[in-house]
Amino acid sequence: MxxxxxxxxxxxxxxxxxxxxxxxxxxxxxxxxxxxxxxxxxxxxxxxxxxxxxxxxxxxxxxxxxxxxxxxxxxxxxxxxxxxxxxxxFANEELLYHFFMRLLKNDGKHLNDYEMLITETEDRMVAEEQEDCLPKIFTYRKELLRLKRYYEQLGFIFEELAGNENRLLSENGTRLCTILDHRADRLYAGAVNLRDYIAQVLEAYQSQLDYHQNRLMKVFTVVTAIFLPLTLLVGWYGMNFDMPELHTAYGYPVVIGISILLVVILMILFRRKKWI
Known part of the structure; x- marks a missing residue:
């Protein structure tokens, strides 16, 4: 029945x-x-x-x-x-085989679609359209974990059935279960590979963030270095001493000119070293 x-x-x-x-x-x-x-x-x-x-x-x-x-x-x-x-x-053995084969029929295409979604998300990350990419990646990773566990349990079932320890299946039945076992193994491997792919995408995303942060810190460092001599001048002229150049008519313009010259020289030097 x-x-x-x-x-x-x-x-x-x-x-x-x-x-x-x-x-x-x-x-x-x-x-x-x-x-x-x-x-x-x-x-x-x-x-x-x-x-x-x-x-x-x-x-x-x-x-x-x-x-x-x-x-x-x-x-x-x-x-x-x-x-x-x-x-x-069909008879029981064949019906069981056809049930699982139909159950897993479109799963290979489903994994391929997942791969395309991950690739599109990776492309958006590279293009710096990152507003909603990270939540999607975490969602994909969670769903692929469920898929991995799903194929893992099916693979365990098919493997045990192919062993036929209680001799309930015929020789043809064990052969069909072996076919199902191989199919579940391929799908399991596909899900694992996609999870590894997602891990690589996350690593690339983190590297991209680190790169942008390093560039930002480099800009701040260069700006600080350019205006550091001016800070020295401010500290120098902020001291309560009677400096001779303060009593000359051109003392203030000379200090302004020296400040501008220092900034220009440092910018040229940093540009030659490709720091800016």
């Missing part, structure tokens, strides 16, 4: 469940994979690539030699499973 239902409707299939499986399903939260004599219970948190901000609902898949049941935590996950399995008519 094959059936899709909510957790609350488990009483409909309870007579067909093993006592161990029924007890496990009544005491949630569930583990990611439970394999026992006569049945397998697979549990994962579904990540909806079309609504990333949505909370990940739990889906449990129970199957034995005669039955295959999909138990969903909420109506969104129930509708998703029904949509993926609509029009499918």
């Amino acid at each position: 094959q059936k899709i239902l909510l957790y609350e409707q488990i009483s409909e299939i309870q007579p067909m469940l093993s006592k161990h499986a029924a007890a496990v399903l009544e005491n949630r939260p569930l583990e990611s994979l439970i394999g026992a004599n006569g049945f397998n219970l697979l549990v994962f948190n579904w990540y909806d690539i079309h609504h990333r901000v949505r909370k990940s609902p739990q889906i449990a898949v129970y199957f034995d030699r005669e039955n295959l049941f999909f138990l969903c935590e909420n109506t969104d996950s129930l509708e998703m499973v029904q949509k993926l399995l609509s029009g499918q008519s």
Whole structure:
């Protein structure tokens, strides 16, 4: 028998469940994979690539030699499973394989779209259009962490199924699970690579900020150095001493000229050294 239902409707299939499986399903939260004599219970948190901000609902898949049941935590996950399995008519092993293959069908494109979004954000950072780039990068990193955990749990499930320790799957069934395991591994690697890419983007962003700060500090340092001799003159003529040049007609203009000359000489010197 094959059936899709909510957790609350488990009483409909309870007579067909093993006592161990029924007890496990009544005491949630569930583990990611439970394999026992006569049945397998697979549990994962579904990540909806079309609504990333949505909370990940739990889906449990129970199957034995005669039955295959999909138990969903909420109506969104129930509708998703029904949509993926609509029009499918396979034996349990093949139906399980086609369900997961359809579930992961567009995930590669989703990761490629994420890569494009990160690249566009990086380009905006380079162009110094940084007002909203940093919050977006943090959002992408958080979502990719969820994706990484999602593919990680699926990979663990497929790997254990391919091992077939309870001999519940046929040789063809283990082969199909191996295919699913390889697909989950590729998606997991893609999510990890994108998180590494985001880390590199953040490092580049920080380097760009440091560069701008260093340029600003350099400008302040050069300006301070240019006007430092004038500060010396101010301190000199601020002393309470009778200086001879104060009694000459051209003493004040000479001091002004010397000040201007010092500024010009320092600016020429700094420009030659490419400090300004």
